Amino acid sequence: MVSQLTYKEYLMVTIPFMLSTVTQPLLGVVNTAIMGHMSEVFYIAAVSLGVILFNNIYWLFGFLRVSTTSFSAQALGKNSDESKFLSLFRPLVIAFIISVVFICIYPFIFAYYVEMMQPEASVISLMKKYCDIVIWGAPFVLFNYVTLGWLMGQMIIRYTMFMQISMNVVNIILSFVFVFILHMDIEGVAYSSLIAQVYGCIIGFMAIYFRGNLNFSKQYVEQLKSIKPFLSMMKVNTDLMLRTICLLTINNLFAMAGTSLGTTTLAANAVILEIIFILVYFIDGMANGVSVFSGKAFGKKDKQLLNETLQIGLRCLAVFMVVSSIVVYLMKSYLIGLMTNLPEISMYADEYSMFLVIHPICACVGLLLYGMYTGVGHTSSVRNMMFIAVIFFFICQNILVEYFANYGIWATYSLTYLLESIILILFLPQIKLKFE
Numbered sequence: 001m002v003s004q005l006t007y008k009e010y011l012m013v014t015i016p017f018m019l020s021t022v023t024q025p026l027l028g029v030v031n032t033a034i035m036g037h038m039s040e041v042f043y044i045a046a047v048s049l050g051v052i053l054f055n056n057i058y059w060l061f062g063f064l065r066v067s068t069t070s071f072s073a074q075a076l077g078k079n080s081d082e083s084k085f086l087s088l089f090r091p092l093v094i095a096f097i098i099s100v101v102f103i104c105i106y107p108f109i110f111a112y113y114v115e116m117m118q119p120e121a122s123v124i125s126l127m128k129k130y131c132d133i134v135i136w137g138a139p140f141v142l143f144n145y146v147t148l149g150w151l152m153g154q155m156i157i158r159y160t161m162f163m164q165i166s167m168n169v170v171n172i173i174l175s176f177v178f179v180f181i182l183h184m185d186i187e188g189v190a191y192s193s194l195i196a197q198v199y200g201c202i203i204g205f206m207a208i209y210f211r212g213n214l215n216f217s218k219q220y221v222e223q224l225k226s227i228k229p230f231l232s233m234m235k236v237n238t239d240l241m242l243r244t245i246c247l248l249t250i251n252n253l254f255a256m257a258g259t260s261l262g263t264t265t266l267a268a269n270a271v272i273l274e275i276i277f278i279l280v281y282f283i284d285g286m287a288n289g290v291s292v293f294s295g296k297a298f299g300k301k302d303k304q305l306l307n308e309t310l311q312i313g314l315r316c317l318a319v320f321m322v323v324s325s326i327v328v329y330l331m332k333s334y335l336i337g338l339m340t341n342l343p344e345i346s347m348y349a350d351e352y353s354m355f356l357v358i359h360p361i362c363a364c365v366g367l368l369l370y371g372m373y374t375g376v377g378h379t380s381s382v383r384n385m386m387f388i389a390v391i392f393f394f395i396c397q398n399i400l401v402e403y404f405a406n407y408g409i410w411a412t413y414s415l416t417y418l419l420e421s422i423i424l425i426l427f428l429p430q431i432k433l434k435f436e
Contacts, residue, residue, distance in 0.1 A: 005293065005308040010316070014289030016157045021164065021285035034179050034189060043186060044340065045119065045263050046126035048270035050190075052255055053113050053127075054134055056248045058141055061098055063240035064091050065145035065152075066291070066374045072153020073292045073375060077299020081215040088150045088208070089224055095142035106135050116252075117259055119266075126186050133190035137197035144197065147204030150212075152288055153295065159207035167200035239379035246386035250393045250416060257401055257409045265406055268348040271339045272355060272410075279324055279360040280367065286317060287371030294375030303435040310372060310428075317368050325357045332356050352410055359414045366421035373424065376434055381427040389420050 068091045075083035110131055114124055144167075151160045171192050178188025208214065258269040290313045297305035328335070332353040336346050366385075373382050393416040400408030 004302070004305045005312060007312055007316070010289060010293070010309070010312045013155060013157060013292060014286050014313075014316070016161045017152065017288040018282050018285030019161060019165070021281050021288060034175055042120070042122045042126055042263070044267045044270065044342075044345070045123045046186060047130060047189060048267065049117060049119060049123065049255075050127045050130040050134065052251065053110070053131060056252065057102065057109070057138075058145075059248060060241060060244050061095075061142060062145065062244055064095055064098075064142055065149035066240055067091065068146050068149030069153045069288065069291055070295045070374050070377055072150045073155075073295025074153075074299040074377075076154055077296040082220055084154070084212075085214055085216070085220045086224070087153070088146065088212075088214070089220075091146045091149070092143065093224065095146050096139065099139035099142050102138050103135060117256065119259065120263060123263070130186050130190045133187060134193055137194045140197040140201040144200045144204055147201070147208060151204070151207055152292060154212065155292060156207065156211050159211055163200060163203045163207060166203065167196050170199050171196035239383040240374070242383045243379070243386045246390045249390050250413075253393060253397060254409060254413055257397060258406070261406060261409075264344055264348055267340075267342075267345050268352070269406070269409070271336060271345060271349045272352055274339065275328075275335050275356055276359050279328065279356075280363060282320065282324070283317065283360070283364050283367045284371075286313065286320070287368050289313070289371070290368060291371035291375035294372045295377075298376040298434065301435055303432065306372075306376070306432070306435065313368055313372075314365070317364055321361060321364055325361065328356050328360075352406060355410045355414060359410070359417065362414045363417035363421065366417060366424050369421070369424040369428070373427075373431065376431055378431050378434055381424070381430055385420055385423040385427070388423060389416050392416055392419055 068087065071087035071091075072084070075087045110128070114127075119127070144163075148160065148163060151163070174192030174195055175189050178184040178192050182188060184191070254269075255266070258266045290309055293309040294306055297303070297309065333350060335356075336349045336353065339349075340346055370382060373379060393412055396415060397409065397412040400412050402408070404411065
């Protein structure tokens, strides 16, 4: 049987996704690093908590990007103008409704979050300044999820890269200008994020207009009035949302455990986590490539293409993990030093730097397979996997943290992601049944 997918074809799609996707955690890295070079530890703690809050919210609706990529890729496999149109505008309608609701209930969310995390008073004051500005970016963030997912699904690679990379470069430049030149402190970081989100939204819609080759017809628009297709789409989205709720539960338990050990522990863990996110988002970029090819295979009902996507994806992942683990291990002290010049935080973070290598190795296979599951729309296994992971995390953390403190927090976090990888491997045969 002649191979339908080559390493060259896979990498031509996946490498741009990796480069563009990794710019997203770089924002958190830059914001954390900027605050880490302020005079007080409260700045870095406030930004890290603010970032966690909005990551919680936005990750909850991350299905807008993931499912849109899946539906867009399937539309590409079907070669259907109608499917292309609806795979974009249905999630845009959902994104608009969600963002309006989110802005309305934000004050209650912030109050509950502060009560749950219970940071020091100085941290709360700074965090509120940051969050009160960033909240207005909600509609633009969710629209960006949809446009980015749709462009990925259509394999419009250059514009996808330009959209993400340029948006994050704008954010980074503005952060430096607002904080170090205009001396706007934490508010400068917040305004730079908001402006970059608006910019990214404009670029995304321009990319769709010029390269999307969308056909607008009255018949397509009329279908947006039908509720039933939205309910079908929300079935997939609900599974992904439940998965995200479980993921956020794990992240919040992780953050709460760090907070309970003091502000220094919270800040040091944030430094390590931001560096880990760089590697994780590289892998997420690979998962995006797997998702696109898997979705295309499902649209064509082509099991051979699915198998080749899995084999090539796992082999490329293995090479990446070997190289990245060596680089991170050799540069761990330098990377931590870039994040903060506060001695107490850098020394504390260095003590737990082994997890910069351990955690990505535990998580990598599960993250890649997540792209395949979402690409073919088989999200129930992902949802079930996360239910198991949350229970495991809760039990494991209660046992390990009591005896090993912060080592217990990190060990629990890494072991949970290893469990997720194992479960998704075991569920793989169910994906292939969808092609029968």
